[in-house]
Amino acid sequence: MSGLFHDLERSSSGARVAIGELLTAARWNADGLIPAIAQQHDSGEVLMMAWMNRAALEETLATGRVCYWSRSRQAFWRKGETSGQQQHLVEARLDCDGDTLLLKVDQSGPACHTGRRHCFYLRLTPEFGEVDSNPLISPETLYGQKR
């Protein structure tokens, strides 16, 4: 782990470091990505987890509109560009060892591509997994002919 994160963990509330230095020290994986958890800022619901590269994070911080990196499409993924269900940034946070982001967001409508509010609709028990929510909007309505 970078010495910067060791230094920061011993720092008191209010200590600051320039964003460029922090993002250079962050622990991007072999593909240059970091997982980003999106949480609805007021209700506390965890909506989804997706990935960001440095450029996607910098764009998100600059514009306030959440932009991920799509691993399947290998392209920027500006949330809501196709579905219309945008994600606006309220607060971005990096964790203690610089390898995970927490984004507090304001998500309009469903965050999940299935049309459900959030992606975590499979509840697990030791015996089974169970679907426990239904779509708010059908994927066909969300994505139309584009899907």
Next chain:
Amino acid sequence: MSGLFHDLERSSSGARVAIGELLTAARWNADGLIPAIAQQHDSGEVLMMAWMNRAALEETLATGRVCYWSRSRQAFWRKGETSGQQQHLVEARLDCDGDTLLLKVDQSGPACHTGRRHCFYLRLTPEFGEVDSNPLISPETLYGQKR
């Protein structure tokens, strides 16, 4: 993505699949791991993100005590084993495409190795990152001579 997840996304609330089938279809990465987000069940605070292999998840579901896989130590990491700050499982969830877990937990004391309540204490702005919480307990108290 596995056909099982495509089938489940079109299923209504209440649809079930055997846990073995679901975990076989889950999208473990090249190291056999899936990221797991830990959220305090009542307050909604996102505490940390760590990794699980299938055996760690099965143990967690069976025992109700959260067990991760430590990538640095390449060993099971039963949260609280060294620090005493245990994590008890309230609910486990898998996401739409089977590659991320959300664990609703009851975390006693600090979840972060720095002694802070949660790991996401670096708030980001376009210009800087800022430490915005202090440890509840010093790491020396948490880990004693073992660290």
